[in-house]
Amino acid sequence: MKQQHPLEALLRPAVELNTAIVCVMCALLCVFAPWALALIPSVGMGMGVGFLSFGVYRGRQAWIVLRYRRNMRRLPRFALRSDQIPVSTRSLWLGKGFRWEAKHTQRLHESQQPEAxxxxxxxxxxxxxxxxxxxxxxxxxxxxxxxxxxxxxxxNPFRPLPPVGGIAALHAVEWKEIDVRLPLGERVGHTLVEGTTRVGKTRLAETMITQDIARSTNEVVICFDPKGDADLMIRMYIEALRAGRGDEFYVFHLGFPEMSARYNAVGRFGRISEVATRIAGQLSGEGNSAAFREFAWRFVNIVARARHALGQRPNYEQILTDVVNIDGVLIEYAQDTLTKHHPNAWEVISGIESQLNDKNIPLAMKGRDKRVVAIEQYLQQVKIRDVVLEGLRSAVRYDKTYFDKIVASLLPLLEKLTSGRIAELLSPDYHDLEDPRPIFDWQQIIRKRGIVYVALDAMSDFEVAQAVGNSMFADLVSVAGHIYKHGVDDGLPEIAGGQSGKVAINLHCDEFNELMGDEFIPLINKGGGAGIQVTAYTQTISDIEARIGNAAKAGQVIGNFNNLFMLRVREERTARTLTDQLRKVNVASRMMVSMAGDSSDVDSGVDFTSSGGDRISTVQVPMLESADVVSLPKGQCFALMEGGQLWKIRMPLPLPDKGENIPSNIHDIAEGMRSQYSTGDRWWEEVMPPPVNFQVPAEFQNGNRVALYQPPGGIAGSELEEREDAAWNE
Structure with missing residues (x-):
């Protein structure tokens, strides 16, 4: 509604409605009883059209005021099914909203006055x-x-308000909502989503992930979920089926190792030293711990190089065994290497071993295997240039008690990653063709444009979840560096039309502060060159600082996010992350002025004078206050994107899909997740209609289940089906 007055004043009685009613009545009178106004019928018809046109104009103005007042108490319901979410190859749809400007700050200021x-x-x-x-x-x-x-x-005239809390006026200040979209070119600058628990972070994640999966078969979607959200996992699977990408979907879940895919965080590398970096990088580097971390890095690197030289793929279980028993690695490597240089080496070593006893073993080698002592004495006589062998010899030369002390900080970490059935997931047996669970790595996932849901079961075992999450991030950083240098298709044969080019890798990290470490900084700082687009979800800035332990590094992390989505937060400092970046605007306020004064002139007939009026003044205020962010309703957010443009957005409430015809393996995991823990992020259910059943398309069904796992290499189709049937029956 156009206003020619200094103050818009929409929170008032809709006086335009009176004019509209009068105009409609006059129009009826002119048309049906023109004689009452001394008009001939033809002139009355024209006057009726004129009255009706002016009445419609004034009625529209009244409707704007009435709708504005209604929205101040209750916003119109906004709900969509996942298949109704708009999908575009040029932009990411975020919801309904508007660009926040100075006029909206003015309207919000007016709504907070006592008279409103x-x-x-x-x-x-x-x-x-x-x-x-x-x-x-x-x-x-x-x-x-x-x-x-x-x-x-x-x-219902007494219909209760939806349980979203907050102040509805924050969105009601604009009645002309539009679709808010983020250009896909901006996503490579990374996105940070902040909000306290149960305010809609997961719903925003579902909206983004749904579009990432449906947008194109040329994009990778990876979701890290430390706690595990059954509905998010089901949503990703349904969207993968709907997009025809069901065969590319993987579930990695620490809480359900019997049904999870398998993953080796140190099995693929560009340089062998990356294995030691990924493991030792999780150890503390503060104070005296820095020296122990360097020792741990060295010994892990020694055993990893030895296993690699022996043609074996490193894994956590093997590294733990080798660190605990470094003698065994030296003996195995020596057996493979020494005979290549001297055919009779083992005969000489056996002779030396037979002559050893407790008296002639050197003090530094006490407690070592006699064969290790014999190998060391043999190599002192025969010089063999082998870098790996020299590294193993230097490790065994340490006093065994001292050696155990300097690697003591490494053992707890490795035991976290190799305890129980988790060892089956993180140290997979590549030669076990009877195991139907697939083994994946990030380079494979990126090449096949896969969809991965990673649940780390942090509520059951936070330490293991943190260690696995850090390992995955470190592995992903390594893969990103390889892609940046050599491309996605490095090592593959040329395809028709050339290489596939850069692949968009959409990385969604819920509660990412629980997973991040020093390896996360290069991921967001330089990962964009490899196509990685990080969307990180957290609660407060303090969570990031507490996890990293350094305010400067936390600022470095936050500074790499170009897009900021701020839902309701409880920490003022977090809210200021948004509000301090906004300019100040002028807000007008009205002040009633009344003055009176008497006259001292006895000859004048005027005894006193009075005056009254309204005075309008302006004051400069921030475009948004921290209190406005704290008062956001659930499912709403402020977004700072595209170079500092401020948008106010509300996300759609989710309408249930038509059915839950989910394969048994996915359904079992989801039910187990719901029974063991609940995120509580389902605040919308109280205001949503009951669900209706969704039928999975027939082409994706296979009897009573949908195939989730990929066939292990080298197995015939009929044999694979028999093994799958046996596994499903169990």
């Missing part, structure tokens, strides 16, 4: 209905009255 309370707060009848619900709660005979008062229906 009658239009903003719930009406007296609404408050009466809520009081009656509480009073009649224990009267069973009047239970139907409570049901009527609390019915969530548009026909």
């Amino acid at each position: 309370a009658q239009y903003v707060k719930p009406s007296g009848l609404y408050r009466w209905a809520r009081r009656m619900e509480n009073r009649l709660e224990r009267v069973r005979s009047l239970y139907f009255v409570i049901r009527l008062l609390s019915a969530d229906s548009a026909l």
Whole structure:
């Protein structure tokens, strides 16, 4: 509504409605009784059209005021099914909203004035209905009255407000909503989503992930979920099926190792030294611990190089065994190497070993295997240039007690990653063709444009979840560096039309502060060159600082996120991350002025004078206050994107899909997740209609299940089907 006045003043009675009613009545009079106005019928018809046109114009103005006042108390319901979410190859749809400008700050300021309370707060009848619900709660005979008062229906004049809390005026200040979209070119600058628990972070993640999966078969989608959200996992699987990508979907879940895919965080590398970096990088490097971490790095590197030279793929279980028993690695490597240089080497070594006893073993080698001592004495006589062998010899020369002490900090970490059935997931047996669980690595996932859901079961075992998450991030950083230098298709044969080019890798990290370490900084700092687009979800800035332990590094992490989505937060410092980046605007306020004065002139007939009026003044205020961010309703956020543009967005409430015809392996994991823990991030369920069943398309069904795992290499189709049937029957 165009306003020619200094103050817009929308929170007021809709006086335009009076004019509109009068104009409509005059129009009817002119058309049906022109004689009452001394008009001939033809002139009355023209006058009627004129009155009606002006009435419609004034009625529209009144409708704007009425709708604005209504939105201040209750926003229109906005809900979509996942298949109704718009998908574009040029932009990411975020929800409905508007660009926040100075006029919206002005309207918000007006809504907070005492005289506007009658239009903003719930009406007296609404408050009466809520009081009656509480009073009649224990009267069973009047239970139907409570049901009527609390019915969530548009026909209910006492309809309760949706349980989203906050201040509706933050979004009601603009009645012309549009679709808010983030250009895909901006996502490579990374996105940070901040919000306290149960305010809609997971719902925003679902909206983004749904589009990432459906947008193109040329994009990779990876979701890290430390706690494990069954509905998010189901949503990703349904969207993968809907997009025809069901065969590319993997679930890695530490809480359900019997049904999870397998992953070796140190099995693929560009340089063998990366294995030691990924493991030792998780150890503390503060103070005296830095020296122990360097020792741990060296010994892990020694055994990793030895295993690599022996043609074996490193894994956590093997590294733990080798670190605990370094003698065994030296003996195995020496058996493979020495005969290549001297055919009779082992005969000489056996002779030396037979002559050894407790008296002639050197003091530094006490406690070592006699064969290790014999190998060392042999190599002192025969010089063999082998870098790996020299590294193993230097490790065994340490006193065994001293050696155990300097690697003591490494053993707890490795034991976390190799205890129980988790060892099956993180140290997979590549030669076991009877195991139907697939083995994946990040380079394979990126090449096949896969979709991966990673649940780390942090609520059951936070230490293991943190260690595995850090390992995965470190591995991903290594893969990103390889892609940046050599491309995605390095090592593959040329395909028709050339290489596939850069692949968009959409990395969604829920509660990422629980997973991040020093390896996360290069991932967001330089990962964009490899196509990685990070969307990180956290609660407060303090969570990041507490995890890293350094305010400067936390600032370095936050500084790499170009897009900021701020839902309701409880920490003022976190809210200032948004508000301190906004400019100040002028807000107008009205002040009533009344003056009176007497006259001292006895000859004048004027005894006193008075005057009154309104004075409008402006004051400079921040575009948003921290209190506005703290008061956001659930499912709403402020977004700072595209070079500092501020948008106000509300996300759609999720309408249930038509059915839950989910394969048994996915369904079992989801049910187990729901029974063991619940994220509580389902605040919308109280205001949503009951679900209707969704039928999975027939082409994706295989009897009563949908195939999830990929066939292990080298197995015939019929044999694989028999093994799958046996596994499913179990």
